Amino acid sequence: MKSDDAAGNFEDLVDRTADESLSAEEFRALEQDILEDPEKRKAYLKMAWLCGELSWSLRDDASFDPLANVQAEHSFEDKLELRRSRPAAWNSAISAFAGAAAVVILLYLGGFLKLTPPQVADATSNQTAADNVKPSKSRSNAKRREKTTPPAATLTGLVDCHWGDSVAPPTYGEPLDPGRRLDLRSGLAKLTFESGAQLILQGPSNFLVESSMDGSMDTGKLSAVVPVQAHGFKVSTPTAKVVDLGTEFGLEVDDRGDTEVHVFDGEVLTWPVDAKGEPTEEALSLLKDEAALIRHGQTLEQSSAKAHHFVRDISARLDEASLPPLPIVEKLQVWWAADVLVKKDPVDRVIAWRDILVGDNQSDEDAWQPDEESRPLWVEDAIGGQPGLRFDGSRNFMITTPFMTTPEQTVFIVFQRKDAETRVETKRQLIYYNGPPFDIPRTRRTFSILQIDDGREQGRYRAFCYAGLDQPRMHAKVGGVQMKTAIAENEPIVLAYVYDPAANRAEMWVNNKSQGTSNAPACEPFVSRKIVGRHPLEFTHFCGDIGEMLIYNSALAPEDVAQVNAYLGDKYSVPLIPSEPANVD
Incomplete structure (x- = not known):
């Protein structure tokens, strides 16, 4: 033994x-x-x-x-x-x-x-x-390691809100746990659920957050955008239950509990319910541009949807003249830049790093930090005369609400590292794709848990994708490419990383110079939070400035990578190196 x-x-x-x-x-x-x-x-x-x-x-x-x-x-x-069948993960042979x-x-x-x-x-x-x-x-x-239970939703937008006096008024960026009631007397409030569903409440409204997949509204008006990963999202009212099938819809409940359902796109199922919440009729399917009125346990009438009665977007948007001239916007998923749309507290700590919406990027995937002591500092002259978020290497980080990641990924980061006062030995993370609750299934196909850090060699950054297994203490890293040499403190860097399963190829560029390639096995899409500036399970942080970060749900071609590198290099005064094609490993 x-x-x-x-x-x-x-x-x-x-x-x-x-x-x-x-x-x-x-x-x-x-x-x-x-x-x-x-x-x-x-x-x-x-x-x-x-x-x-x-x-x-x-x-x-x-x-x-x-x-x-x-x-x-x-x-x-x-x-x-609502469930879909999938082939078995393992071939019995x-x-x-x-x-x-x-x-x-x-x-x-x-x-x-x-x-x-x-x-x-x-x-x-x-x-x-x-x-x-x-x-x-x-x-x-x-x-x-810290154990973090995510909220059911996050309050991601406020416009002229006045709240009831029964509880402390919620604040911008506040996590909302199950059971949290929102008594909105006037104004507009946006909720982003952990499932990815987004609601806009229009005051006066009384809404109860029940879980990441459902809520209930006693009175008021809301509009909802429900992405594919949140199929089955449910809203209950005194007279109806509405189950979404991946769509955009509006809901209005009057003082008597009568419910109007308006479908702007896609499909919803709705049931009239009795006083105990039990269905009284078979489900009614409503499609795009259809509406229904439900009262006292029955569907009274169907009509055309009235989209103009609802507020459907309160995202912070730049007008076309103010948009930065990013050369590639197709399949853009996230664009954070420190010179625009940064929400700060009175001492210039960053509450929200808001997504720049342009091209295919029309769903705001903002990064948040509700905890005052964990907020990075906004610095006006950080990298090449441009603003940046300064991470202190010990506590600061930002985290997104969940959004979809496809197998194909391209990431750009403009940053410069600094030496932290208290140095950590490893995992000084620039970005990590699996935030709380860290519940991406550990299967052989879940490769795209992308992360970029400098491992044990400070300043020599690497990008790779993590693949976990059901077996304990085992994992694999794929798509790994590391800088050929470490970067110096305060050296401005434009880093690009592409993960391309179709070509079985991953590649990293530093200031437009290829650092080499690796394999890129096929994988599955998944929904998760993304963390900027910190490893999600351990107290290890990036120390330095980040000026800009872009994520594409596609594998950009090398010529497109070069265009974005050129744009970022010019903006941040970073000298770029002509890139030669890398040999495939």
């Missing part, structure tokens, strides 16, 4: 192979353990096979189901079926060959997982699929 201490030491050594922090002596001890102990060798073989299967078996499989990961709470299960595959994988991976002793990294080498397959780290930062 092996002792717990011995087993823990073995796991610790395996963990640290991922960090490239083993001494030569520790490496020899690990190698000896694997050679002499059949149980440890079996565990290592299993890890090698799983990680190898992750990296290779899916690299050319680009199929996906955009609803595969969506799980929502629903009522009326016997009346409404794989298990039959697991033993043989493990041996083959071990032999193939031996050169980088077990048989290569610690050595000084070659500054010109790129990360490949081989050195991206690593067991997960749970050692040094386990005690620093």
Whole structure:
């Protein structure tokens, strides 16, 4: 029987192979353990096979189901079926060959997982699929991890709001927990739910936040935009229940509880209900431009939708003349720039970094920080004479409400790093794609948990995508590319990263110079919060300034990357380097 201490030491050594922090002596001890102990060798073989299967078996499989990961709470299960079928994640034939595959994988991976002793990294080498397959780290930062339960919704917009006196009035950017009642006497208030659904309340309205997938309105008026991942979002009134099927609709409830439902786009299902909330009729399907009046448990009449009776957008928008001249706007998902639409508190700490809406980007994906002490500082002259958000390296970060990420991704970040007063050893994160509640399914197809940080080598930034497994302490990193050399403190950088599953290619550019390429296995879309300036599970933060960040739900072509690099380089006075095509790894 092996002792717990011995087993823990073995796991610790395996963990640290991922960090490239083993001494030569520790490496020899690990190698000896694997050679002499059949149980440890079996565990290592299993890890090698799983990680190898992750990296290779899916690299050319680009199929996906955009609803595969969506799980929502629903009522009326016997009346409404919203789930989609998906193929099984594992081919049953794989298990039959697991033993043989493990041996083959071990032999193939031996050169980088077990048989290569610690050595000084070659500054010109790129990360490949081989050195991206690593067991997960749970050692040094386990005690620093913070458990965060996300709210049901966030208050993401306010226009001339006056609230009832029963509770403290909600504030801009405030998280809203289940059970929070909003008594809006006048004005407009926008709620963004964790599911991605967005509501605009028009005062006077009385609304109860029930969960990320439903709410109830006693009186008042609202408009709703419900994206595909929030199919099944439900609003209850005294006389009706309305279930959305991915659409835009309006709802009005008068003082008697009578309910009008207006569909602006897509489809909703609505049921008249009795005083106990039980359906009294079969569901009524309403399509685009249709409306219905429901009173006392029955549908009285159907008519045409009156879209002009509802306020449908209160997003902060720049007029066309004020929009910055970004050269590529197709498939743009997020655009944050520190020189426009930044919401600050009285001491220039950033409450909200608001999304610039242009082109295909018409849903505002703002980044928030309701906690005063965690807000980055807005600095007027940060990078090349342009404003930036200054992160202190110890507490500051921003976080978005959830939005959809597709398998294809392009990210641009304009930043400059600084040395923090209290230095952290690793994971100084620029951006991370899986914020609280960190519940993206850990399957072999969930590759796109993209992150950009400088790992253990300060200033030498890397971009990669995380793939988790159901098995504990195991993960793989794919699409990994790292800067060839570390950047200096206060050196302005335009970083670009493209993840392109169709071409099985990931590439990073620094100031328009390619840093190399890696593989880019196929993956699934998913919905999550994005975190700027901090690792989501550990107290490790970026220290420095960020001037601009763009996210595209597409893999931009190299010539398009060059255009955006040129725009950002000119804006922030960053000298760019002519880029030569990189060799595919």
